[in-house]
Amino acid sequence: MNAQRVPLSILCVDDEPSILSVLRKLLEEDYNVYTASNGLEALNILNDHEIAVALVDQKMPNMTGIELLTKIKDLYPNTVRIILTAHTEVHDLVDSINVGEIFRHINKPWEPDVLTDCIREAVLKFEQHRAIIKHKDEYEKLATEKANLEREIVLLKSEIEKEYSLDNIISISPEMNNVRRLINAASLSDETVLVQGESGTGKELVARAIHYNSKRHHKKFLAVDCGALTETLLEGELFGHKKGAFTGAVQDQKGLIEDAVGGTVFLDEISNTSLSLQAKLLRVIQEKEIRRVGETQYRQVDVRIIAATNKDLLEEVQKSNFRMDLYYRLNVLNVQLPALRDRRSDIPLLINHIINEYNQKSEKKIKSISREALNLLSSLPWNGNIRELKNIINRMIIFTHAEHLDIHDVPDEIRTGGLPTAQPSFSSDAGSFNFSVSAPKTMDELEKEYIRFILAKTSSNKAEAAKLLGLKRTTLIMRMKKLGL
Ligand SMILES: Nc1ncnc2c1ncn2[C@@H]1O[C@H](COP(=O)(O)OP(=O)(O)OP(=O)(O)O)[C@@H](O)[C@H]1O
Ligand SMILES: [Mg+2]
Structure with missing residues (x-):
């Protein structure tokens, strides 16, 4: 034995x-x-x-x-x-x-x-x-886990689809009705789409809505910001590379386009691509093929391209910054998003939507907003469009101690009409809490800075800080932990 x-x-x-x-x-x-x-x-x-x-x-x-x-x-x-x-x-x-x-x-x-x-x-x-018996038990356990995971995936997918359904594009304005019609048409077709509009008008939201309402909805939607990477990095990111193609390429790597096969690739800020990369993108659209960096043969890929830009792309063509053939290929379907100031009737609805979104995510519940505040907010220029509106409303919610938003919650520089064109943020030195113009901040960053400011004011007394913030002490500690404070 x-x-x-x-x-x-x-x-x-x-x-x-x-x-x-x-x-x-x-x-x-x-x-x-x-x-x-x-x-x-x-x-x-x-x-x-x-x-x-x-x-x-x-x-x-x-x-x-x-x-x-x-x-x-x-x-x-x-x-x-x-x-x-x-x-x-x-x-x-x-x-x-x-x-x-x-x-x-x-x-x-x-x-x-x-x-x-x-x-x-x-x-x-x-x-x-x-x-x-042991294998049967293990098999049954695995089968149950698999069934649970599958259920979870279906649930998550349906949640994503719900999030990007047309219902989540908030609007009542006639300008946006036209956009909705275009989104519907683009969802039914499989053509390339060009989404144009100022920064913060909802270009990515529209691209996602088209994908999740199209026949490709069960496959991936992958977004790449063409302005965020250098030309070489962007090419590697999009097309992948062969092992040894450059120092550091230790193994074959597929790119984002191959990864999204069957689905949609969203090329954000397409005007930032070089002419040589534009030629390669044209090949993706026309021939449906790509070549990984360092490889000689082409690979077939079935992806749909949706591109976005906040520039006038035709003007870029005229300045020879953008290939005309690619422009026409991209522009088969064109969705032009109106600036928020050109569809002011949407502003109250959007504010309501932003407040509801915040209420769902946080313990603090805002019940209403005064008519004066609404009127003021509806009259502003909103150069940063919905992204800026969202930032300001969220900031107002963070700063208020009440359940109602009022005109005095609207940041000073906005109230006096001197709205900065860039996204405002605040500096958090212990004495004052002034808004200044700098890069856009995420909600977490804003919250972090605000908590820091309040802590400095209360000499790091958490109980007192929590009181000022209208939170329970334990909630404040939890938030601080989550934000890495
Ligand atoms: N009609 C809308 N209804 C609800 N939320 C919207 C709407 N349009 C935009 N948003 C929200 O506004 C924010 C900015 O939208 P998005 O990122 O799609 O804009 P963008 O045009 O891609 O901006 P950028 O040019 O800065 O990249 C997002 O949080 C988005 O969910
Ligand atoms: Mg965008």
């Missing part, structure tokens, strides 16, 4: 102590042997220990061997059952042996070899059965 394995247990049941002692001697070298002199004792042992094989004498007072083995079959079906009988008894016992599904019967007196061989076979059967 393998010395490292825990020996399996054999239960021997006989009312004659001498037989039990012989059996123990014969088996104890290879197995863990339990003995019992009657059925009840045997059942107690089975209750406490996992028994691989039960070896039971037929002739015992109170409970016969067959009766005991039939009970064992019902209570511990994995224990393999063997009966010891006198030669003369076998004939009468055949039926009961079948009922008890007894593995073997051994005639008394037995040959030691016959008995040990029989036990070995029984143990093997026990182990095989145990392995099957």
Whole structure:
């Protein structure tokens, strides 16, 4: 036997102590042997220990061997059952042996070899059965996990689709009705789309809405900001590379376009691409093929391209910054997003939407906004469009201690009409809390700075800071932990 394995247990049941002692001697070298002199004792042992094989004498007072083995079959079906009988008894016992599904019967007196061989076979059967059960359990566990994950994926997908459904593009203005019609048409077609509009007008939102309402919705939507990377990096990102194509290319790597096969690639700020990259993008659209950096052969790819720009692309063509052929290829369907100042009737609805969005994510609940505040906000130029509106509303919510937004919550520089064109942010020196013009901030960044400011004001007294922020102390601590403060 393998010395490292825990020996399996054999239960021997006989009312004659001498037989039990012989059996123990014969088996104890290879197995863990339990003995019992009657059925009840045997059942107690089975209750406490996992028994691989039960070896039971037929002739015992109170409970016969067959009766005991039939009970064992019902209570511990994995224990393999063997009966010891006198030669003369076998004939009468055949039926009961079948009922008890007894593995073997051994005639008394037995040959030691016959008995040990029989036990070995029984143990093997026990182990095989145990392995099957273990695998079955594991398989069932995996199958359940898989089903749960699949359910979760379906749920997440439907949530994403809901988030980018047309219902989440908030508007009532006639200008946006036209955009909605175009989104619908673009979703039904598989053509390339060019989305144009000032910064913050919702170009990416529109691109996602087209993808998630199109037949490609179950495949990926991958966005790349063409202005954020150098030409070489952008090419590698989009097309992938062959191992050794440049220093650091330690293995073959597929690019974003291959990754999105079957789905949609969103090329944001397309006007920032070089003329040579534009030629490669033209090939993706026209020939539906790409070449990884460092490779010679082309690969077929089926992706839909949606591009966006906040520049006048035709003007870029006229200035020879943009290829005319690519422009016409991109511009098969054109969605022009109006600036927010040209669709002011959407502003109250958008504000309501932004407040609801915030309420859903945070403990702080804003119940209403005054008419004066709404009128003022609706009259502003909003050069940063919906992104800027969102920033300002979120900032107002963070700063207010009430459940209602009012005109005095509108930041000063906005109220006085001197709206900066860039995204405003604030500096957080301990004494004052002034707004200044700098790069756009995320909500987390804004919140972080504000908490820092309040902490500085309260000399790091969290209870006091929490009071000022209108939060529970524990909530403030949780928020600080999450924000890495
Ligand atoms: N009609 C709309 N309804 C609701 N939310 C909108 C709408 N339009 C834009 N948004 C929201 O405004 C923000 C800016 O939108 P998005 O990122 O799509 O703009 P963009 O035109 O791509 O901006 P940029 O040019 O700065 O990249 C996002 O948070 C978006 O969800
Ligand atoms: Mg964008």
